[in-house]
Amino acid sequence: MSERALEATRELRGGGEEFDLIVVGCGPAGAAAAITAATRGLRVLILERGSFVGAKNLYGGVIYLSILRSLLTDDELSSIPFERKIHRRSTMILEGDRAVSISVDNPSWTEGLPNAITSHRREFDGFLASAAMARGATLVLEALVTDVHPGDKGTNAKVTIANGEGITEEISSKFVIVAEGSNPQLLQRISGSKGRSPAFSLGVKETIAIDERVIDERFGLSNSSGVDIEVLGATSDVRGGGFLYTNKSSISIGLVVDLADLGNKRRRPEELLENFKAHPSISPLLRGGRRCEYGAHLLNEAGHKNFPTGPIGRVLFAGDAASTLLAAGIYLEGVNYAIASGIEVAKLVADANSSMDLEVLQRLQERIAKSFIGVNHKRLSGAFEYTSSKFAQEKLPKIANSIADRIFTVSDPEAKAGFMRAIRESMRDAGVGKGEMIRELSRGFRIFR
Ligand SMILES: Cc1cc2nc3c(=O)[nH]c(=O)nc-3n(C[C@H](O)[C@H](O)[C@H](O)COP(=O)(O)OP(=O)(O)OC[C@H]3O[C@@H](n4cnc5c(N)ncnc54)[C@H](O)[C@@H]3O)c2cc1C
Structure with a gap:
């Protein structure tokens, strides 16, 4: 990584700067953690490997906003950078060259703080980073963190940043939040893959x-x-x-x-x-x-199977690094879960900092389990497996499209098939018996109810 980042870190250390918290990664989880901690008076340093915030953060494009009410001021909420406010959500089921769609239009989703927006990450992540800096957090770009030393009761945590030539700098703080995203190399470095379920x-x-x-x-x-x-x-x-x-x-x-x-x-x-x-x-x-x-x-997409992640010494993990992404068929929600987890983790750090009691960090599991992150992940725990099954991926699209085809194709002078015959014949064409159909639909119902 860049000489600039090493220089900046040296200057911070040379200037006698001390930090309560280092946040690794300035995606939504890291930025939310930094905002929360800085709001509570902690001295926060964010280290981001990108040359600008959002540089590395490819995603689909939709962000669900309600979680931001607990993070930002009204003025900030009204200036979130967006492309469009989502007023229609659709699920489309393709099979061959056919398609069945279910759409929900709700103009009220776009009023006030929108339910969801499309936004480019360089703008959205940059906006959150600015909110953290406005609260006093320091951001160093082009700072690739290559190692984290978790510290313990008597020793602060420490992170190593490096440039491309292997020259390194170390900087320490009371706590570290690792928000490195979905490829958790630092997490693996510290804890190995023990107890973690790769998906x-x-x-x-x-x-x-x-x-x-x-x-x-x-x-x-x-x-x-x-x-x-x-x-x-x-x-x-x-x-x-x-x-x-x-x-x-x-x-x-x-x-x-x-x-x-x-x-x-x-x-x-x-x-x-x-x-x-x-x-x-x-x-x-x-x-x-x-x-x-x-x-x-x-x-x-391992989700709750990997909960909780940390604490390890004075280090906690947030966002995708802690498997908070909810990938459950009709729901693909990562940014809002990352933000929520950044907030929760930073609150714990702030509590541990003010009480000077590391034991406080042990409440992580309970906090996550009680929050919507834990509750939703638990409720939808079978959804990923279900929506990845042969039934949902191959048979259901075939049946849905065949039923629609039979019902909406006018076949005069033949009489209309009627719903029951359309369903029966479509199941037969897809090779699905009555038993399998009832079993799979009730399994789906139990997961999403
Ligand atoms: C194709 C695709 C589509 C998606 N669509 C959506 C969607 O529409 N809506 C949605 O809500 N979610 C979506 N997601 C998921 C979403 O992108 C993530 O859940 C979310 O970005 C997680 O935020 P995060 O802060 O945990 O991690 P990230 O956004 O990945 O941020 C991690 C940050 O850490 C930095 N970093 C990593 N390692 C280091 C290091 N060693 N040193 C310094 N910095 C480091 C990175 O540069 C990055 O800025 C999608 C994901 C993908 C891949």
């Missing part, structure tokens, strides 16, 4: 530039409103799902696929994405667009 998916995404007015007309939008479409049946024979989100003058489209399945089936993610984009229900939405950005990123 990685690969996300691939393209941003397609399209004129703002064309997007408005194509999707029936106005006044900066936007659409969030989650897609089942978008990933050919590989387990996963797709998404399509509207930005102001671009569309984010991508897939999240099971990494192991992708490897086993020897499929290329970009080939799957091309197939998805070529689907007759998707390609007209992208027509005339120009690809202006593309990339791939890991997702850590």
